Amino acid sequence: xxxxxxxxLTGVYYIDGDVAAGYGALAAxxxxxxxxxxxxxxxxxxxxxxxxxxVGTVFIQMEDELGSISAILGAVWSGVKTMTITSGPGYSxxxxxxxxxxxxxxxxxxxxxxRGGPSTGVPTKTGQADMMQSRWxxxxxxxxxxxxxxxxxxxxxxxxxxxxxxxxxxxxxMIMSDECxxxxxxxxxxxxxxxxxxEPRRFYTxxxxxxxxxxxxxxxxxxxxxxxxxxxxxxxxxVHDENGYPVSDEKYKSxxxxxxxxxxxxxxxxxxxxxxxGTDGADVIVVSYGISSRVAVxxxxxxxxxxxxxxxxxxxxxxxxxxDRINELAKKTKxxxxxxxxxxxxxxxxxxxxxxxxxxxxxxxxGAGVHNPDDVAxxxxxxxxxxxxxxxxxxxxxxxxxxxxEGGFKLKE
Amino acid sequence: MNSIIEAIxxxxxxxxxxxxxxxxxxxxxxxxxxxxxxxxDYFQVPRGRAIAFGxxxxxxxxxxxxxxVVGDLMTLGGNHFVHGTRRNMELLVxxxxxxxxxxxxxxxxxxxxxxxxxxxxxxxxxxFPHLGNSCGAVYTARWTALHTSELAESIAEALHKRGMSMxxxxxxxxxxxxxxxxxxxxxxQFYFDxxxxxxxxxxxxxxxxxxxxxxxxxxxxKERPTFIDSYNTQHKKILGDEFTPHGPVFDKxxxxxx
Numbered sequence: 001x002x003x004x005x006x007x008x009l010t011g012v013y014y015i016d017g018d019v020a021a022g023y024g025a026l027a028a029x030x031x032x033x034x035x036x037x038x039x040x041x042x043x044x045x046x047x048x049x050x051x052x053x054x055v056g057t058v059f060i061q062m063e064d065e066l067g068s069i070s071a072i073l074g075a076v077w078s079g080v081k082t083m084t085i086t087s088g089p090g091y092s093x094x095x096x097x098x099x100x101x102x103x104x105x106x107x108x109x110x111x112x113x114x115r116g117g118p119s120t121g122v123p124t125k126t127g128q129a130d131m132m133q134s135r136w137x138x139x140x141x142x143x144x145x146x147x148x149x150x151x152x153x154x155x156x157x158x159x160x161x162x163x164x165x166x167x168x169x170x171x172x173x174m175i176m177s178d179e180c181x182x183x184x185x186x187x188x189x190x191x192x193x194x195x196x197x198x199e200p201r202r203f204y205t206x207x208x209x210x211x212x213x214x215x216x217x218x219x220x221x222x223x224x225x226x227x228x229x230x231x232x233x234x235x236x237x238x239v240h241d242e243n244g245y246p247v248s249d250e251k252y253k254s255x256x257x258x259x260x261x262x263x264x265x266x267x268x269x270x271x272x273x274x275x276x277x278g279t280d281g282a283d284v285i286v287v288s289y290g291i292s293s294r295v296a297v298x299x300x301x302x303x304x305x306x307x308x309x310x311x312x313x314x315x316x317x318x319x320x321x322x323x324d325r326i327n328e329l330a331k332k333t334k335x336x337x338x339x340x341x342x343x344x345x346x347x348x349x350x351x352x353x354x355x356x357x358x359x360x361x362x363x364x365x366x367g368a369g370v371h372n373p374d375d376v377a378x379x380x381x382x383x384x385x386x387x388x389x390x391x392x393x394x395x396x397x398x399x400x401x402x403x404x405x406e407g408g409f410k411l412k413e
Numbered sequence: 414m415n416s417i418i419e420a421i422x423x424x425x426x427x428x429x430x431x432x433x434x435x436x437x438x439x440x441x442x443x444x445x446x447x448x449x450x451x452x453x454d455y456f457q458v459p460r461g462r463a464i465a466f467g468x469x470x471x472x473x474x475x476x477x478x479x480x481x482v483v484g485d486l487m488t489l490g491g492n493h494f495v496h497g498t499r500r501n502m503e504l505l506v507x508x509x510x511x512x513x514x515x516x517x518x519x520x521x522x523x524x525x526x527x528x529x530x531x532x533x534x535x536x537x538x539x540x541f542p543h544l545g546n547s548c549g550a551v552y553t554a555r556w557t558a559l560h561t562s563e564l565a566e567s568i569a570e571a572l573h574k575r576g577m578s579m580x581x582x583x584x585x586x587x588x589x590x591x592x593x594x595x596x597x598x599x600x601x602q603f604y605f606d607x608x609x610x611x612x613x614x615x616x617x618x619x620x621x622x623x624x625x626x627x628x629x630x631x632x633x634x635k636e637r638p639t640f641i642d643s644y645n646t647q648h649k650k651i652l653g654d655e656f657t658p659h660g661p662v663f664d665k666x667x668x669x670x671x
Binding site for chain 1: 434453456459468472474490655
């Protein structure tokens with residue numbers, strides 16, 4: 001289905017990533033946004049508030065993030081596409097309802113412009129430390145899709161993709177951006193509406209009496225309904241059978257909750273998007289996402305000038321994780337270098353999939369800034385020099401860490 | 414709870430509102446059979462989020478009539494009630510008050526609290542009609558599980574109010590709760606002996622206290638613009654023809670949905 005031209009602000013812009021994501025949501029057909037302003041995501045909400053009323057998108061500033069996410073879940077069940085926008089502390093408040101959304105197989109998009117944490121952290125500066133929270137932050141078993149754009153243009157493009165994935169798989173889709181990308185101002189090209197693909201909601205169209213809210217299609221995703229159509233919906237966060245009725249037997253739990261996980265895991269080859277460059281025959285592969293992938297470019301260039309064969313693998317979708325591809329590459333390369341703005345999150349998944357075939361080197365950063373490309377280059381050189389794979393995840397000592405801690409904290413003997 | 418379901422059923426019947434258009438988000442679990450018999454759409458939401466979820470349903474599709482059912486004195490999500498009321502979101506909130514936090518008339522009902530407060534309660538409850546009224550609710554009322562026909566009348570009336578309506582319903586919690594506290598006919602007798610009807614009473618005077626009778630009745634019935642009215646008016650004023658109003662537009666001259 002093509003996008004509605006009224007909602008697509010076709011043109012060439014010089015805007016920041018937050019605003020681009022807001023425009024992306026409008027282009028994707030988002031008709032309801034509830035949010036509670038929080039730095040550094042506020043500009044995205046402002047963009048929707050500014051443009052939304054002109055294109056029939058309703059917005060509301062709720063009383064808190066718990067209200068925001070609950071309202072967008074309600075709006076999805078009234079039949080529209082929705083998004084909420086937040087950052088660290090707000091994201092933590094939303095966790096219970098994210099699991100509720102996953103359990104109800106509610107398609108919605110959550111834009112998280114990550115900032116320094118934990119707690120209030122560094123509100124105005126960047127971080128990438130919510131990555132694991134985005135995967136399993138709510139209680140219980142479920143899977144989500146998480147995307148990490150690295151430029152304002154991608155914020156526009158991948159916000160649309162996030163809506164499309166949410167509708168296709170009926171699951172929460174997180175746009176795990178960060179303050180740097182959110183506040184980075186660059187050229188953004190918004191194409192004509194007929195160049196934008198918009199996934200329609202998979203509405204049930206059969207007779208009301210035959211409707212079963214959780215009867216899956218062959219791709220494991222059930223048809224969606226909306227309130228007010230006389231379908232007499234019974235929708236609950238309690239483990240439910242195909243009719244949506246509560247069940248508590250372990251047999252049912254393994255059937256119906258397993259599908260929440262499997263509909264993402266078994267479709268992962270269609271969901272996962274990677275950007276690889278020079279991985280064939282590379283001795284070191286830099287695995288990165290979001291703003292770190294742009295910093296890594298410079299580090300990779302420096303290492304190449306010194307003669308190291310380096311490839312890059314960018315995780316555009318971070319969850320579901322590309323287990324198979326990392327495993328395949330681990331057998332052909334000497335090491336993975338993973339720069340991320342935290343003290344190790346996604347790197348542990350890289351190590352898990354490397355199965356000890358290749359060294360895994362973390363280039364950490366505590367947040368409130370981005371990596372020094374020299375550190376990425378040094379980590380690459382360090383990794384390529386190893387005779388055999390290092391055990392576990394090796395934490396590379398960056399210039400910043402050395403200057404502050406002289407080699408980091410040590411436990412007293 | 415069953416008598417309340419029956420009152421909801423009768424209230425909807427009396428109001429003439431199309432059942433298909435009614436959604437009930439609730440943090441209190443209803444049985445599937447109950448929901449099927451009501452002929453409405455039902456959403457069991459996380460504790461305390463029924464009003465926020467309901468706001469989304471209403472804003473997503475303004476044609477829906479949304480009846481959030483909340484329990485537990487709104488300890489979870491009370492802020493959604495306060496702000497939903499301030500905005501005048503078009504919802505009919507049924508607040509089931511099961512006395513977990515109450516002491517009434519110094520006796521009998523303290524039994525209800527045995528399970529969670531083995532040494533009886535000592536906290537003060539909310540005065541819900543007063544809370545709703547002062548936040549700007551267009552309709553407030555209180556009934557007990559004994560007053561089913563009055564409750565049904567109230568629901569029918571409130572379903573036609575434009576804005577946030579609130580009906581507090583004094584009732585024991587789920588049947589399990591009643592079972593462990595051995596309260597059934599005893600509670601009904603208690604309601605009969607200890608409630609007093611005072612329609613149009615100032616909501617400030619209807620607090621449930623240990624030494625007074627429980628005041629039931631309709632306390633607030635007024636008009637003011639809903640959230641969607643204000644949203645439309647404001648954007649129309651500033652954006653003019655660039656703005657298309659959201660949902661059915663309320664025509665003051667015609668007095669109905671245009």
